[in-house]
Amino acid sequence: MELKQLEYFMTLCQELHFTRAAEKLGIAQPSLSQQIRLLEHEIGTPLFDRVGKRTAMTDAGNILLEHCYHIFHELSQARAAISELQGLKRGSLKIGALLTVVNYLLPDTVIEFHRSYPNIELSILGLRTGDIYERLLQNELDLGIVAQPMEHDDLETVPFLTQHLALAAPIDHPLVEQPFVTLDVLKEVPSILLPDTYVLRQLINDKCRTLGFEPRPVMEMTTMESITNMVAKGIGATILPKGYLDCIGDQSIQTIPIQRPDLTTEIAVVYRKNKHLCAASRVFMERLISSVKSEN
DNA sequence: TACGGTCACGTGGATCATCG
DNA sequence: CGATGATCCACGTGACCGTA
Numbered sequence: 370m371e372l373k374q375l376e377y378f379m380t381l382c383q384e385l386h387f388t389r390a391a392e393k394l395g396i397a398q399p400s401l402s403q404q405i406r407l408l409e410h411e412i413g414t415p416l417f418d419r420v421g422k423r424t425a426m427t428d429a430g431n432i433l434l435e436h437c438y439h440i441f442h443e444l445s446q447a448r449a450a451i452s453e454l455q456g457l458k459r460g461s462l463k464i465g466a467l468l469t470v471v472n473y474l475l476p477d478t479v480i481e482f483h484r485s486y487p488n489i490e491l492s493i494l495g496l497r498t499g500d501i502y503e504r505l506l507q508n509e510l511d512l513g514i515v516a517q518p519m520e521h522d523d524l525e526t527v528p529f530l531t532q533h534l535a536l537a538a539p540i541d542h543p544l545v546e547q548p549f550v551t552l553d554v555l556k557e558v559p560s561i562l563l564p565d566t567y568v569l570r571q572l573i574n575d576k577c578r579t580l581g582f583e584p585r586p587v588m589e590m591t592t593m594e595s596i597t598n599m600v601a602k603g604i605g606a607t608i609l610p611k612g613y614l615d616c617i618g619d620q621s622i623q624t625i626p627i628q629r630p631d632l633t634t635e636i637a638v639v640y641r642k643n644k645h646l647c648a649a650s651r652v653f654m655e656r657l658i659s660s661v662k663s664e665n
Numbered sequence: 666t667a668c669g670g671t672c673a674c675g676t677g678g679a680t681c682a683t684c685g
Numbered sequence: 686c687g688a689t690g691a692t693c694c695a696c697g698t699g700a701c702c703g704t705a
Contacts, residue, residue: 387691400675402692419691423683 372444374408375437377401378416382434385417385424461490462649465501466514469569469593469609470636473616474530475514478657489649498568505641511650514657516568518637527638529658534569534632535611536625539603545623552576552627555584559605561596562586569634573608576630597622608632 377394381401384390391398409416416430426434466475475493483491496504501513506523518526536554538544544558555577562584563570577584587605590596596607597614601621614624638654640646 388689396674397676398690399677399692399694403674406692424691 372440374404375433375440377404378408378430379434379437379441381405381417381424382426382430385426387424457486457489457648457652459488460647460649461492462512462647462653463492463494463510464512464514464653465494465496465504465510467498467501467516467568467636468495468591469516469567469613470514470532471495472593473610473613474636474661475657478653478660481660482653482656486649486652497566501639505639508641511640511647512654513639514636515639516634516636517572518635518639523642524639525642527654527658528635529638530636530661532634532636533611534573534608534627534634535614536606536608536627537597537600537614537622538606538625539600540621540623541603542606542623544606544625547625549626549628551629552580552632553582554606555608556582559587560584561588561590561599561605561607563593563596564589564591567591569609572632572634576632579630610634 377390380394381387381390384393387401387405388398391401394401405416412429412433414429415427416433418425418427464475471493479491479493482489494510498515498517501510501515502519502521502524504510505513516532518528520526536544536550538558542558544550544554552573555573562573565571565574573584588599590599593609593613596609597617597619599605600607601619608627611624611626614622638657640650640654
C-alpha cells in the first residue's frame with residue numbers, strides 16, 4: 370500500500386467519479402482505475418460499488434477513509450515536528466566529555482546554549498576517553514570531547530584547544546616561590562595523580578619516561594576535585610590542566626607553570642562521520658569552539 | 666561510471682456496460 | 686441508439702539494480 374494510492378482513494382471519495390477524480394489528480398482515468406484496483410486487491414475487499422455508471426463507497430471504503438484522515442494528519446504532524454527540529458525548537462543532544470574538561474570548559478557554552486534553545490534536551494556525560502569513543506561508535510552520543518584525539522576511519526575530529534598543564538602545590542609549599550618548574554619536580558615532591566588509565570596520566574608518564582624516570586605518586590584519585598582537595602590540605606602536589614586550576618581559583622593552591630618540556634594536551638570535538646550532524650550538534654560545537662577561542 | 670535488464674506506472678485506444 | 690463512463694490491453698518512459 371502506498372501513500373499515492375491513498376491520495377487517489379481520498380480524491381475519488383470526494384468526487385465519486387473516476388473521470389473527474391483523475392482530472393483533479395492530473396492523471397489519466399485508466400491510471401486511477403488501476404491504482405484503486407491495486408489498493409482493493411491489497412486490502413482484499415472492494416472500496417467502491419460500481420453500480421452501472423454510479424460509483425458509491427462501500428463500508429470498507431468508509432472505514433479506510435476515516436483512517437486515511439488520521440494517516441495524513443500524522444504525516445503533516447511529523448513534517449511539522451521535523452521542521453521544528455531543524456529550527457532547534459525541540460530535540461535532544463547527548464554529549465560525552467572527559468571528566469577533566471566537563472567542569473571548566475563546558476559550563477559557559479552549556480548555559481548559553483540552554484538559554485538560546487531551552488526546548489533542546491541536553492545531556493552532558495562525564496566519561497573516560499575509551500567510553501566516549503565506544504559510545505560514539507554505538508550511536509549513543511552525538512558529540513564527544515576528548516583529549517589527545519586518535520585517528521579513526523568512522524570518526525571526524527575537530528581539534529579546538531591546546532591545553533597547558535601546570536603544577537598545583539599547597540600555598541605554603543617552598544616550590545611556590547619559583548617562577549616555573551621542570552617535570553623532574555615529580556622525583557622529589559610527593560604527588561597526587563590520576564590513575565594511569567587516564568589519558569592525562571599517560572601523557573605525564575610518557576614525558577617522565579623521556580626524562581628517564583617513572584612518576585611514583587603517593588596517592589592516586591579518579592577526580593580532579595578530590596585531587597585538588599588533597600593538594601589544598603597539603604598532602605602533595607599535582608599536575609592538572611592550567612585552565613581547570615585557574616577556573617577553581619582555590620586560595621590554598623598555587624599554580625606554577627611547567628617548562629622543559631612543555632606539557633600540553635590537544636582537546637578536540639569528535640563525532641561520527643557517516644551520521645547526520647543535527648542542527649543542535651552543529652550549533653553547540655560552533656559555540657564551544659568560538660567561546661574557547663575568545664577566551665584564549 | 667556506463668550499460669542493459671526489469672519493473673512500475675502512466676497513456677491512449679478499443680471495448681463493454683449502462684442510462685436516458 | 687447515442688452518450689457517457691469504467692475497464693482492458695499494448696506500449697512508452699523512467700527509476701532502480703546488478704554487472705562489467
